[in-house]
Amino acid sequence: MNREGQFLKLEQREAYAVELIDVSTYYYGEKRPAITDINLKIPVNTLSLVVGPNGAGKTTLLETILGLLKPRRGRVKVFGHDMAKRAQLVRKMCSYLPQDFMKDSDEPFLVKDVVAMGIASNRDLGRLGEEDWRRVYEALELVGMLEFAERPVGKLSGGQQQRVMLARALVRRPRLLLLDEPFSSLDRESRRSISENLLPDLVESGCTVIMVSHDLTFKPTICDLVVRMESGRIVEVAEA
Amino acid sequence: MISTLLLNSIIAGFIAGSLCGCTGTICGRMRLSTIAFTMAHAALAGSALSLLLGWNYLITGMLFAVFTAIILGPLSDILRISLDTASMTLFSIYNALTFIFLIMSPGPTLSSEKVGGILWGSILAITPTYLIILITISIIYVMVLQIFWGRISSILFDPRLAEAEGVNVKFYTYTLLILAGMIVVFTLKITGGFLVFSLLFIPSATSIQISRSLRGMILTSSIIGGLSSTIGILMSFILNLPVGSCIVIGAATIFAATSIASSIIRSRVIEGEGIEVGS
Numbered sequence: 321m322n323r324e325g326q327f328l329k330l331e332q333r334e335a336y337a338v339e340l341i342d343v344s345t346y347y348y349g350e351k352r353p354a355i356t357d358i359n360l361k362i363p364v365n366t367l368s369l370v371v372g373p374n375g376a377g378k379t380t381l382l383e384t385i386l387g388l389l390k391p392r393r394g395r396v397k398v399f400g401h402d403m404a405k406r407a408q409l410v411r412k413m414c415s416y417l418p419q420d421f422m423k424d425s426d427e428p429f430l431v432k433d434v435v436a437m438g439i440a441s442n443r444d445l446g447r448l449g450e451e452d453w454r455r456v457y458e459a460l461e462l463v464g465m466l467e468f469a470e471r472p473v474g475k476l477s478g479g480q481q482q483r484v485m486l487a488r489a490l491v492r493r494p495r496l497l498l499l500d501e502p503f504s505s506l507d508r509e510s511r512r513s514i515s516e517n518l519l520p521d522l523v524e525s526g527c528t529v530i531m532v533s534h535d536l537t538f539k540p541t542i543c544d545l546v547v548r549m550e551s552g553r554i555v556e557v558a559e560a
Numbered sequence: 561m562i563s564t565l566l567l568n569s570i571i572a573g574f575i576a577g578s579l580c581g582c583t584g585t586i587c588g589r590m591r592l593s594t595i596a597f598t599m600a601h602a603a604l605a606g607s608a609l610s611l612l613l614g615w616n617y618l619i620t621g622m623l624f625a626v627f628t629a630i631i632l633g634p635l636s637d638i639l640r641i642s643l644d645t646a647s648m649t650l651f652s653i654y655n656a657l658t659f660i661f662l663i664m665s666p667g668p669t670l671s672s673e674k675v676g677g678i679l680w681g682s683i684l685a686i687t688p689t690y691l692i693i694l695i696t697i698s699i700i701y702v703m704v705l706q707i708f709w710g711r712i713s714s715i716l717f718d719p720r721l722a723e724a725e726g727v728n729v730k731f732y733t734y735t736l737l738i739l740a741g742m743i744v745v746f747t748l749k750i751t752g753g754f755l756v757f758s759l760l761f762i763p764s765a766t767s768i769q770i771s772r773s774l775r776g777m778i779l780t781s782s783i784i785g786g787l788s789s790t791i792g793i794l795m796s797f798i799l800n801l802p803v804g805s806c807i808v809i810g811a812a813t814i815f816a817a818t819s820i821a822s823s824i825i826r827s828r829v830i831e832g833e834g835i836e837v838g839s
Contacts, residue, residue, distance in 0.1 A: 388720070388723060388724055408726050409726065410726075411726035414724070414725075414726075416725070418721060421718075428768070428771060428774045428776070429717055433713070434717060437710065437713060437722075438725065439710075440711065440714060441711055441726065441727045443711075447709070447710075492725070
């Protein structure tokens with residue numbers, strides 16, 4: 321069975337996409353943890369919203385889930401895999417949209433190439449085929465950026481760049497999608513379209529979505545779990 | 561005899577220049593310019609040590625360059641200083657060591673042909689064996705880029721995001737740095753240790769002005785690097801000047817010409833847009 325097949329089989333068995341058990345993460349050289357004693361279970365095929373004020377530890381939580389930050393205490397499991405041992409492999413079925421992603425105007429990367437990297441970074445060898453490029457253009461169309469495919473990404477506005485990065489996250493067809501403030505630079509219409517159409521469709525198709533927002537009033541159309549964070553701790557987990 | 565030497569030099573110069581242009585662009589994109597700069601001077605110190613000990617300068621230079629690439633990251637972590645600070649500290653140490661090794665070398669030092677070759681380059685040092693090794697390195701380099709392009713371009717765009725997508729960023733970064741070290745050591749023979757860095761970064765700076773895509777940048781910087789070397793070698797041969805200096809003058813001339821041309825084109829485009837808007 322190939323690697324993808326193994327993951328599919330595993331995912332069917334696992335009830336939780338993400339499990340954090342007594343997790344505390346520190347930044348290098350810091351004496352105080354950025355997140356403390358986190359216990360959280362995110363079921364598969366759900367959309368969870370992590371809310372809290374700036375500095376609550378929301379981004380640290382996402383980066384700890386992905387293994388980009390190593391927890392000093394506790395365990396992180398994604399689809400049953402221990403991230404301390406298998407982070408690199410697990411990340412191949414995840415997508416991450418970082419916060420405030422903005423490239424300089426002289427960046428030599430075309431929009432279509434940036435999206436294509438989402439597929440290429442999962443490949444061992446070789447060039448992308450016709451089918452891959454079809455996926456790239458599909459993803460760009462989904463976020464309304466198809467007409468900008470040949471433009472350098474640095475020449476786009478913050479909101480447009482954010483949509484390109486969303487296309488890159490989607491083109492990977494992830495099983496776990498981590499979105500860090502995905503709407504921060506978007507206009508109201510784009511927010512509505514993504515929140516009402518795109519995210520529900522993703523969850524419907526079998527993806528687990530974890531979205532971070534500092535906007536306490538914002539809530540997507542469908543939302544299964546709301547996790548409230550303050551000062552690096554989870555203060556409330558509510559089923560929506 | 562002279563024509564064979566010149567031909568070998570031009571071919572070797574073009575290949576080394578292209579490799580330097582390409583690796584300069586990649587290192588620049590990876591924000592590793594200062595590391596590459598330090599590696600170039602590490603190779604110089606290694607080569608100077610080889611003169612003192614009578615060893616093969618390619619091996620010693622390569623060991624120094626690769627060692628630098630490997631230790632810089634952990635060193636900055638242990639000392640809790642930025643990578644740039646660690647690079648510049650090592651750069652100063654390597655410069656000091658270079659002069660100590662050269663002064664301590666047996667025989668007439670700074671005026672000797674061997675020392676001159678290491679410091680400011682020499683086309684006399686280009687042998688058929690050297691040419692074959694250079695061609696082999698360039699084949700390996702192109703193959704690595706071609707095979708792993710998807711992951712490498714992802715790292716060049718954003719290493720943190722590439723890591724989040726499961727790319728082994730450390731592995732590819734070190735592979736590219738080690739290859740850069742090899743290229744620097746081999747180019748050192750042509751341009752000399754003090755000027756090899758210029759051939760890494762002037763073609764890269766030129767390509768930024770004429771290319772919109774990463775592939776375009778790599779391609780143009782390779783061509784500009786190759787052309788600079790060819791012009792420099794011919795200039796050195798005709799005017800009997802140090803080859804390294806002539807190559808850098810060639811690269812700088814192309815850079816200046818491109819800058820002027822691109823600014824003229826840009827101002828015309830803006831003018832055109834202005835007329836369109838006005839009408």
